[in-house]
Amino acid sequence: MDQTKEILDAYVQKAVDAFQFLKRTTVQERAALMHAVADAIEALDDQLLNLAHEESALPMPRLQGEKARTVGQWRSYGDAVAKGTYLDARIDRADAEKGKNDIRKYSIGLGPVLVFGASNFPFAFSTAGGDTASAIGAGCPVLVKAHPGHPKTSQLMADTISKAVKKFGWPEGVFGHVAGDRVAGTQTLLGAYLTAHPGIQAVGFTGSQQGGKALVAVAAGREVPIPVFAEMGSVNPVFALPQLLEKNAAELAQQYVGSLTLGTGQFCTNPGIVVALAGAAFDRFKEAVQEAIAEAKPTAMLHSGIAKNYAEKKQTATAHEDVTVLAQSATDADASQGQPTVAWTSGRAFLSDAQLSEEVFGPFALLVEAESTEQLLAIAKSLEGQLTATVAATEEDLEANAALVSILQDKVGRLLFNGMPTGVEVVYAMQHGGPFPATSDPRFTSVGPDAVKRFVRPIAFQNWPENSLPAELKSSNPLQLTRVVDGVYTAAAL
């Protein structure tokens, strides 16, 4: 249901007010709330899973896994917040002889954050997802714009978070939740209105390039511009190198098709393109992929719009005169499903038409056959920014292809040596964010505890009295944080 301007303004105002409360909480107080939210989500029974299954068509085992992941995100981000890893706390003590002042710096929340729920992860990247958890961890109130694909799931998650906030006695505006498409009575998109709202200080988004770019433009046009963290997906190329292909063509094909069809290919890190040198080994790989694709069963997509979009984009890609369909699932897909499909094109054709490197969201693979190493490098160079690239290789391949690795470094946020890019682990070292247009800002990650860093800025206190310093910066170090003191990491009190 569309919301009026007045209602939306009131939501933002509540968030603005709650920020004044949240900014005075310590990292450990926020970590406690995050654990409480995790416990509350964990305690939700099958009602949650059933709702999500109905609304997203995702299979129950996947939803169970995603629920556990979501709970794990709240806990691990909470633990990281309590440890203050994201704070970049630095203390430079006074030195009267050198005329140096006492200066201390840490990170504070930016203010209210607008989070857009994503369609493909109704738990982990939606209302109670990583953006919400990391923004609250940073000390920012969150206003979620629910994804229309799973409104009831979203509402249940929102209620769960709000209850935890209430139990803590924290202001209601710490977490808000709105649904709707437009500002009631206008043509203005609700998401654009909130992104432009002076009370909103940052935006988290996971979705299409079109949607992400539109939000970036709105944010840049504000009187006071704000950061937008839009994760817009990519084709996540796999470069299959000669020695590995020679040894393991069939095994790689199995692994590849498994990753490609996982979740009906509806992951941002779905590996949509494979590039390799022409030859007998690549031919064996192609045959094995064809067989695996033929055997793969069509599965349901998130909603009919996504299924239709997949069918259309696949149609466009395969209608290209230089593209040959090698195989598709032997079972026909119905209108709600995505039919696994693999197609082939030449390196030359790929290089001559940028359309061929566009993402087809779903289980569609394009195998690109390079005539020469030079062409393979040219293909790597031609790619836009990507979340990931995978080098399927032996260690010898890797050393012999340093030039390729060097090019890929400039293109991606995460480089894999074998394995597949789907399955984004929630760890400190994860980088889920790559050069534009994979994300709007490759300097940040939307997965892993470092996701908190998106929503903070540093503030320094000069000669500030111990009593009035935030706990995170007190000489007594009551929170036992690791800080850089006079240039050295230490968890000691001063």
Place this chain on the structure above:
Amino acid sequence: MDQTKEILDAYVQKAVDAFQFLKRTTVQERAALMHAVADAIEALDDQLLNLAHEESALPMPRLQGEKARTVGQWRSYGDAVAKGTYLDARIDRADAEKGKNDIRKYSIGLGPVLVFGASNFPFAFSTAGGDTASAIGAGCPVLVKAHPGHPKTSQLMADTISKAVKKFGWPEGVFGHVAGDRVAGTQTLLGAYLTAHPGIQAVGFTGSQQGGKALVAVAAGREVPIPVFAEMGSVNPVFALPQLLEKNAAELAQQYVGSLTLGTGQFCTNPGIVVALAGAAFDRFKEAVQEAIAEAKPTAMLHSGIAKNYAEKKQTATAHEDVTVLAQSATDADASQGQPTVAWTSGRAFLSDAQLSEEVFGPFALLVEAESTEQLLAIAKSLEGQLTATVAATEEDLEANAALVSILQDKVGRLLFNGMPTGVEVVYAMQHGGPFPATSDPRFTSVGPDAVKRFVRPIAFQNWPENSLPAELKSSNPLQLTRVVDGVYTAAAL
């Protein structure tokens, strides 16, 4: 002299090529270059000081100090780069039982950085200034657009850096230097052309709001947007609280006028506004400021354009019907000088006209007299983003004015308890960057070793073989960096 498009493109291309070299250097190799540049600048004799003195009118002692600061920046940023504090290196080791991969992340340079020299620091924030040092430290080639106010100084600095680069056998494009206003034969501003150039990946700028905002707009309009770090100055309010004022009105006035007139008021952190409650203590403060201003001598401004601009802006500010000039320097200023001036306005007037909170770049003070604590808080709330705010207070004042401090936190990058904001220390804990429009991006600092963070992005390696990992992420930890391993800070090898 204006440059042709072809010449500019060639400069950028050299930088693009040099990035492919620089990105393979280790933090310690870059630190060595930075120390070599520091040594080379330090070794420059009076020729440098004389040139800068002629071109900027800055007095010799100031220039000697600024030279030492510049040398210190290269060294301390270099040391910090060698230590890898900015790298945010994280390693999460594989765990076969849990199905976890080995993932490692660190920060790499964004690519070629365009640096605009600033007029008011011909050494420390210009060609060889902090932006250049921190970008090279991050692993980014730098192309400097020389500030037209000190072309010879800029050229000498550029030659010094280029020589050091050459001595290291590194590609010429690691550091480039162009002068000029427009792209030859066109109306396009040279700086805008380079900011829009696809080869440029980030921009560092210190200067006016007008200039900074224009660059931000150019960067946001690119096909692939890039970050612009524009430091655009602010009025750096001083809130003089009752108990401190009661005790130390005269002393505070001395200290204040000293900071206000330092360097003819040409610092980004110049404290242009004082806010206090009406009363006898504030009256004593006003009188003492009047006396100190009357005694202060007019001094030369950087160039005639700045002197003219100061005179005009001051004229506009003091012509306001609610503004009263209290005093100006008893000595008349000539056209090249800035005449110290102090004016007064009421809190009510200040709140009713945003123009009164605009920066007047030079030694101009506006004393704002608040009728009540509520009005004082309203004044704090009405301020735009600032680099700094200073609370001149006793500890009791501070505790009694928590609401004020809370408001100021939302407005600034650095909060001072007494002292004055000029004299920005080059330390880890420094935050020189505040909410828009003080800077275009308050999430970063342009002073202190953390300035390096502006020019990097993270990249993760999954299951990457030890031999092919960058030295910064190897298990053997050959560079002895402190890294977060499985969530814990450690400098140990694994």
